[in-house]
Amino acid sequence: MTTRSASLPEPGMPIAAVATPVGVGALAILRISGRGVFGIAGRIFKKKQNPAFRFAEAKGYTAHFGSVHDSEGLIDEVVALVLRAPNSFTMEDMVEFTCHGGPVVVQHILKVLLDEGCRLAEPGEFTRRAFLNGRIDLLQAEAIGEMIHARSESAFRTAVTQMQGTLSLRLEAMREQLLRSCALLELELDFSEEDVEFQNRRELQQQLGVLQEELRRLVDSYQHGRxxxxxxxxxxxxxxxxxxxxxxxxxxxxxxxxxxxxxxxxxxxxxxxxxxxxxxxxxxxxxxxxxxxxxxxxxxxxxxxxxxxxxxxxxxxxxxxxxxxxxxxxxxxxxxxxxxxxxxxxxxxxxxxxxxxxxxxxxxxxxxxxxxxxxxxxxxxxxxxxxxxxxxxxxxxxxLHEASVLVTSLRHYEALRNASDALENARMLINSNSETELIAFELRSALNYVGEITGKVINEEILNMIFDQFCIGK
Ligand code: GDP
Structure with a gap:
């Protein structure tokens, strides 16, 4: 388990995927993201009326009409959309090619992209990068997946609310409060020889009570949310x-x-x-x-x-x-x-x-x-x-749903319940005048559980479980 750093990581390996469903359609979209994608796109794409066109010099959010080629010649006429880091979904340089929607055309273009140095994206890898690069939190990434798979109006609505980040904000406020108390307790530990109390126990007891009540409300909302x-x-x-x-x-x-x-x-x-x-x-x-x-x-x-x-x-x-x-x-x-x-x-x-x-x-x-x-x-x-x-x-x-935040996922429900249990333990320890170290331990544990929900605390296993459910290209 690691804590996410605030700075942006290096852009990842260039990845490519078809973003639209398999089959025949009017149009299809292929997307590439990562290091050097402008060079890769430039090697396969010729812009009509401007042979000197270079992706690296193009402005973000501009579309360019041209054609895609392989060593044997023309594959299709396409529109290439340029998205420059950090203003793209993944926060990396990206290009999206809109081509004709036949499966053979699409596979041809994908193959050229792979030949030119892209790797085929894993399921959900674009969204995973959006999360790792700090564009969205884990709750929002999951909400995107849920919105795509929504089979009813109410499922769609709950996903949209989650995507807007209301629950994320609540959890973040909770985490900050816990973090403050934790820091004060840990400061006491540093000064343990001097027998000081930076964090008043009665106040802490009361604050934790309020937090626990809020956690309980979220836990209880799960049946409705589900x-x-x-x-x-x-x-x-x-x-x-x-x-x-x-x-x-x-x-x-x-x-x-x-x-x-x-x-x-x-x-x-x-x-x-x-x-x-x-x-x-x-x-x-x-x-x-x-x-x-x-x-x-x-x-x-x-x-x-x-x-x-x-x-x-x-x-x-x-x-x-x-x-x-x-x-x-x-x-x-x-x-x-x-x-x-x-x-x-x-x-x-x-x-x-x-x-x-x-x-x-x-x-x-x-x-x-x-x-x-x-x-x-x-x-x-x-x-x-x-x-x-x-x-x-x-x-x-x-x-009820409009008025308050609902928990809709089993993963969140379990983490919230664990966080609430940890707070319960902390409160019992405070009541029995237990050692600061033990109280701090329970608060840290509650912090970790809350952090796991939004992805402030990264757990590889959880990430794999979430992103494996996405389709390739998302
Ligand atoms: P199950 O064992 O509870 O699943 O019951 P079934 O649905 O297999 O139904 C048992 C029998 O009752 C079947 O022969 C059905 O055709 C018959 N049946 C079910 N509902 C009705 C009904 O509303 N009216 C009549 N007359 N027969 C029904």
């Missing part, structure tokens, strides 16, 4: 033959899981997403919940319970044609008390077969204390009401 980013983890649970697979298929409009009359045919779980009112729901259809004799089934049942434990929302589907619901009501109440973190909705299925549906639904509402709606998964009835109920799960989250 829902905004990844969608609502929704489990469709219920006895075999209640209609789970049918409901899943109707909601998705797809024939994905096999619907069958035999109890227990959904052996494993499958996960699919659908969008309703800008919110993504990640639906899991679990294997039938029953005491199974068969080994495969048994494993499936265990997995089902694990999935339910991770859910934000449980849609419990119940067969209205049953004569007696006592067992089902007991099971629903059991789920409610066991999975307190999840919201629960009861979907009373097969209203097309059950006479007296409205009365039964009302009874179920009273017996379970849950939202209950009558549906026919097979006929598609009542599904709008069900989806409305499901989306009340996220009502207010948008507003």
């Amino acid at each position: 829902i905004m980013k990844e969608g609502v983890a929704t489990v469709i649970a219920g006895r075999p033959n209640a209609g789970k697979s049918t409901l899943l298929n109707t909601l998705l409009g797809l024939e994905r899981s096999i619907v069958s009359h035999m109890p227990g045919t959904t052996r494993d779980y499958i996960e699919e997403c659908f969008l309703y009112n800008k919110t993504m729901f990640r639906l899991t259809d679990t294997a039938g919940l029953r005491e199974a004799e068969e080994a495969v089934e048994h494993e499936g049942v265990k997995r089902s319970y694990r999935k339910i434990a991770e859910a934000d929302l449980i849609v419990y589907i119940l067969d209205l044609t049953l004569d007696d619901y006592a067992d089902e009501v007991a099971r629903i109440l059991e789920f409610k008390s066991e999975y307190r973190n999840a919201r629960m909705i009861v979907a009373a299925n097969k209203i097309d077969l059950a006479s007296e549906s409205p009365e039964r639904i009302q009874e179920l509402r009273e017996a379970t204390g849950c939202d209950v709606c009558g549906i026919s998964a097979a006929k598609g009835e009542g599904l709008e009401t069900l989806k409305e109920l499901m989306s009340t799960m996220v009502v207010g989250l948008d507003k």
Whole structure:
């Protein structure tokens, strides 16, 4: 683990990559960045009307029309955009070539760039350089990746907010405060023989309390943040033959899981997403919940319970044609008390077969204390009401999100929790009048955890994990 220096590192090896998706398109972009890229670009590019053109002398943010050649002649006509250090994405000298979007053309130009001295960029290497050179912090780099991969409006919004750096600013303020206290404590250690107290313990105790409270709020925002980013983890649970697979298929409009009359045919779980009112729901259809004799089934049942434990929302589907619901009501109440973190909705299925549906639904509402709606998964009835109920799960989250900063990544969540634990330890040590050295150690540890989030403290393993998820060219 190293701490990042404030000065800019030397420009890196020249790297090249295709920045646009593979395939046929109107245009494609290749980008190069690093030491000597203007020389490399100059060797393959001829500017129309100005044979004496040199990239090294061109102004930043200027575009030049010309052609790219290899030893055998013309490859394509292109526009070359010049970006000069430090005013580029990577803060190094860069050139972006916009060419015609055919895969063969693009590969040809890439090959010439590699022949002329570029190395093929690793996934996320441009963004990694932007981070290492101090243009963006780690949170913002991750937000760029998340924005590219966003599959819903809310995921996109959370990524944009993170890219703007609100969370970064909060964490930075926190880090500065911790750093100050740490410095004072360490000064005391230097003067340990003289028994001085530069950092008043009562004040420190109070400051750490405030910081810990802020950390706790961020940690607590994770469930909402995750829902905004990844969608609502929704489990469709219920006895075999209640209609789970049918409901899943109707909601998705797809024939994905096999619907069958035999109890227990959904052996494993499958996960699919659908969008309703800008919110993504990640639906899991679990294997039938029953005491199974068969080994495969048994494993499936265990997995089902694990999935339910991770859910934000449980849609419990119940067969209205049953004569007696006592067992089902007991099971629903059991789920409610066991999975307190999840919201629960009861979907009373097969209203097309059950006479007296409205009365039964009302009874179920009273017996379970849950939202209950009558549906026919097979006929598609009542599904709008069900989806409305499901989306009340996220009502207010948008507003909450605008008003405060949300933590959306597991990595950040864990680091914040560790930082909060370290502060808790520090406060206990202060309370018991422990040695300065021990308190300083806990504060340093909290500092490191907070620093790891924004990348002030660099951990190679974390960097690799983050940037490996990017595509090449980003
Ligand atoms: P699962 O075991 O809970 O996944 O249940 P399935 O989705 O496989 O459904 C069991 C049986 O009930 C199948 O024969 C479905 O066609 C039938 N079924 C499901 N929903 C309805 C419904 O709303 N009305 C009627 N009449 N039959 C349904």
